[in-house]
Amino acid sequence: MANLRGLQEGIVNSQIWKSVFRVGIPNTNRKRVLAVLGSLILHLHPVKVRRSGVRMSYTWCMGGTSFFLFLVETVTGLLLMFYYRPTIEYAFTDIMDLREQAPFGIMREMHRWGAHAMVIAVWLHMFRVFMTGSYKPPREFNWNVGVILLVLTLLLSFTGYLLPWDQLAIWAITVGSSMARASPGAGNEGPMSSLVKLGDIRLIHAGDDARFALIGGRSIGAATLLRFYVLHCVVIPLAAGFLMAIHFWRVRKDGGISGPL
């Protein structure tokens, strides 16, 4: 017993242990605070949480659930990237292989169901924030960040929807991206676009409008698949991650998790 105690003392007092855990055993309030503040992972969490912040009936934990699902999507998506090739030759067959040949064929289903769940969780989070009045000053800026995050969540779903490259995907993206044709002043059928002319020649047409930039061509094709893949795997997750950092930070700075101020 004394030997075990001695071993523990030896480990905890060693140079290596102290280089990782600066504070030592957090056995006083001061050390507990320092332990939280001195750790990258733990400092994301507030030192003190108000009672209403951990009441499930009040928060529904939907913000936390959304973030958890984002992490699930990141991990499962990363694993899928080892098997999936975003070209029209391979995309569909790789999806089939993911289900039938790759180990844990459920991985793709987890990514898919996680995506559905994330959209639902984000909406419910927004609903809860609205119903508890948590969008009111001083939290109005964070509400707006949240709205952008909602849009990014929907865009992640939209871009991911094309990647299986089946009939449903192609026509859904045909329909969805056709809405970009109606962008004011940027889509070739949008309001004011017909006014942009050089003599008789219309400058905004199907070959250079907003939809063209989105899908990399005049119709859904190889360029669209690659574009949506890059948007889905890199651009939108990075943007969402950056905004989530701001979102969580502002939750703390604006008075902590929702509750009476």
Add this chain to the structure above:
Amino acid sequence: MSDKITPYQMVAKTPLAGSAAAGIREQGEITRRSFPFVLTAAWLALTAALAGLGGILGRFLFPNVLFEPVQKFKAGLPSDYSVGEVDERWKDKYGVWLVRTEENMYALITVCTHLGCTPNWLPTQNKFKCPCHGSGYYKSGINFEGPTPRPLERAKIFIDVADGQIVVDKSKQFHQERGEWTDPEAFIKM
């Protein structure tokens, strides 16, 4: 002279006096008066550089070359097509229906003008019907049901004088709602 130090005296007494920084100031390279202009010029240069960078990034999203199916093709002789029928032989390859009537012949583009799906030709109901949202078009391409706001588009069509074959050129399209279907390039007179 009072002991009170005026702001000017405070400036004069700063460690800058006589130093290299003060030397630059005395040479007139950056003075108190010129500094706002220098600052403005610097900000304008930065803004211009960022705008240029934004322009480059935006332009990068528009490819110079598109790898799409050819837009212009020969479709055989008019006698290959029977009167009164919607011909689907080029639908998969080139995305057009050729329709021959008593008076003329025209090429309808197989893209629904609602949101871009491919409608189906239903011979028994004598109409085009889009599977996505149910837009319906007559054989002429005029819309009559569903959410679509306007008729199908027609492609440029003409007879090659060398061999008498029909040529369809999708790069030129004719909109009925703009009154372009009466254009002589929008149909072949039979």
